Amino acid sequence: MDATGSAPANVMIRLSGVGKRYDDGTVAVQDLDLEVLEGEMVVLVGPSGCGKSTTLKMINRLIEPSTGTIEIDGRDVTTADPVELRRGIGYVIQQIGLFPHQKIITNVMTVPLLYGESKATARARATELLELVGLDPALHAERYPHQLSGGQRQRVGVARALAADPPVLLMDEPFGAVDPVVRVRLQEEFLRLQRDLGKTVVMVTHDIDEAVRMGHRVAVFAEGGRLAQYGTPAELLAHPADEFVADFVGSEKSLRRLSVVPLRREHLEPMDGVSAGQLGAAIDLDTSLEGALVHLLGSDKSMVGVREGVQFVGVLTPAGVHRALRASLAEQA
CATH class of the missing domain: 3.90.1280.20 (CBS domain Like)
Structure with missing residues (x-):
């Protein structure tokens, strides 16, 4: 029990001493220790080339770590079959990655069908998920990706990632390809989904405002793949760990604090x-x-x-x- 008398949350993802060095000597990530609690949304933020996307891809073994261990729900993912591992992890990217020749409903049905679900069961699940992400199946299910707006395609990408009901969802710049107004709406919609579904989410962004708005905790990466600070948005805004974090948070941190302080x-x-x-x-x-x-x-x-x-x-x-x-x-x- 914790100080409040309730059971502490389980650690869903644990990175211990994780590093990535390429053959040419480039260090993308160095000696990274990071824990993500069950049901928590953690945002990795930092400038381009700081290792945040590499870290995300190491969690589902799209990139193999050079050193360290990565555990999901207590299991070392480096010992798992990578294909089976990825089927159990939702993955959303900026480019969305929908199959252009398949209808929207078929795109969302892909993973349940891979798991051996019947077409009827997979279709029912896909229809439910389209409704969940705010798309009317009657209007969108039989369309093709090119017939949808960027924001709508991004919603389909989220629905497809959720189709196998994964405990972990990885998101790499998921809202970066849409205009600012749509971006805010998608952020709000996803925050609602995350509250309702309780998924463990790791998300990458380069936008500190998005990180503060979306994350229960935020990991600020510096150049060279160094974790500069890891804490709640309020902690980062109030007590930057070093000059790099202070500069990255920026002079508007008092305004950003408005988004993380609740009314009382x-x-x-x-x-x-x-x-x-x-x-x-x-x-x-x-x-x-x-x-x-x-x-x-x-x-x-x-x-x-x-x-x-x-x-x-x-x-x-x-x-x-x-x-x-x-x-x-x-x-x-």
């Missing part, structure tokens, strides 16, 4: 004397400060109502956002 009751003003006409659209208590500020700025009201479940617990004003941010900074000091 002590940030709110009482409902007493507040009429419905004074309030903008209501938000939930677990909304981030960023989301709360967006609601405030998008409203012509001076405050928004905050609810927990169906019950209103207070109102948030701009002064409350400021208090919440100051409190967060003090806690991390």
